[in-house]
Amino acid sequence: xxxxxxxxxxxxxxxxxxxxxxxxxARLGFDILEIAASPLPDYTDSQIKALRECAKTNGIRLxxxxxxxxxxxxxxxxxxxxxxxxxxxxKLFEVMDKLGxxxxxxxxxxxWPVDYSKPIDKEGDxxxxxxxxxxxxxxxxxxxxxxxxEVLNRFEGYILxxxxxxxxxxxxxDKANVKVMLDTFHMNIEETSIGxxxxxxxxxxxxxxxxxxxxxxxxxxxxxxREIHDALRDIRYDKAVVMEPxxxxxxxxxxxxxxxxxxxxxxxxxxxxxxxxDAVIFQRYMLxxx
Ligand SMILES: [Mn+2]
Numbered sequence: 378x379x380x381x382x383x384x385x386x387x388x389x390x391x392x393x394x395x396x397x398x399x400x401x402x403a404r405l406g407f408d409i410l411e412i413a414a415s416p417l418p419d420y421t422d423s424q425i426k427a428l429r430e431c432a433k434t435n436g437i438r439l440x441x442x443x444x445x446x447x448x449x450x451x452x453x454x455x456x457x458x459x460x461x462x463x464x465x466x467x468k469l470f471e472v473m474d475k476l477g478x479x480x481x482x483x484x485x486x487x488x489w490p491v492d493y494s495k496p497i498d499k500e501g502d503x504x505x506x507x508x509x510x511x512x513x514x515x516x517x518x519x520x521x522x523x524x525x526x527e528v529l530n531r532f533e534g535y536i537l538x539x540x541x542x543x544x545x546x547x548x549x550x551d552k553a554n555v556k557v558m559l560d561t562f563h564m565n566i567e568e569t570s571i572g573x574x575x576x577x578x579x580x581x582x583x584x585x586x587x588x589x590x591x592x593x594x595x596x597x598x599x600x601x602x603r604e605i606h607d608a609l610r611d612i613r614y615d616k617a618v619v620m621e622p623x624x625x626x627x628x629x630x631x632x633x634x635x636x637x638x639x640x641x642x643x644x645x646x647x648x649x650x651x652x653x654x655d656a657v658i659f660q661r662y663m664l665x666x667x
Pocket of ligand 1: 560
């Protein structure tokens with residue numbers, strides 16, 4: 378099992394100095410840095426080379442996370458939007474390949490955050506999404522990239538809300554490089570049993586996000602870590618476990634994630650670093666089963 382952290386814990390925008398965070402993640406005891414995919418298609422060759430080398434020097438594996446903009450929705454009934462999404466992912470997967478990133482996770486089968494002021498067509502969007510993800514999967518496969526479809530709570534998504542739905546969807550897509558992704562924060566809202574949700578995904582679980590019920594770092598809340606450990610052990614999950622804490626207000630991150638109060642008293646970068654360092658020790662202790 379490899380343990381990681383999402384860079385946006387420290388940032389207020391969906392982009393950042395990933396070299397800085399790769400170095401920091403390594404120093405704090407992580408194996409993986411997860412980065413936002415949005416800026417990557419515009420990376421120059423020298424930016425790609427610098428990030429790839431920085432990750433390598435620090436012994437850090439990079440993974441990508443993504444919440445597609447509405448105009449990049451692969452499930453859209455508007456063909457122009459669908460085609461725009463395909464163009465975006467083509468460029469993105471090329472850059473990911475050059476960076477040595479072989480996994481992207483998130484609500485990539487749709488868009489995020491959802492605009493609920495408009496009517497929802499779950500059945501139609503599910504069907505279009507299955508077809509769109511199949512197209513994306515073939516492009517991704519040529520770059521040895523795995524797509525991990527994140528199951529999201531009802532306030533942030535409507536296509537995949539439970540592990541049962543995520544697993545059924547992935548089976549319908551039926552591509553070797555498309556997997557289910559679960560997140561303890563979303564599962565806490567939607568699942569009757571978190572352990573059973575993990576067991577439902579089983580071998581199809583391709584990526585795993587952690588965080589407390591209010592998105593504090595693991596170890597500072599009431600998430601059933603022992604139950605999660607037992608379920609991950611039962612399915613012999615040995616892939617990535619990436620913590621995704623969000624504790625700061627402000628910026629696009631604060632408003633998209635809906636953080637309306639400072640969640641760490643007297644927040645400083647030093648305090649964030651200390652909490653992350655403690656959290657990865659806690660997460661390794663609670664979840665490693667091998
Ligand atoms: Mn997540």
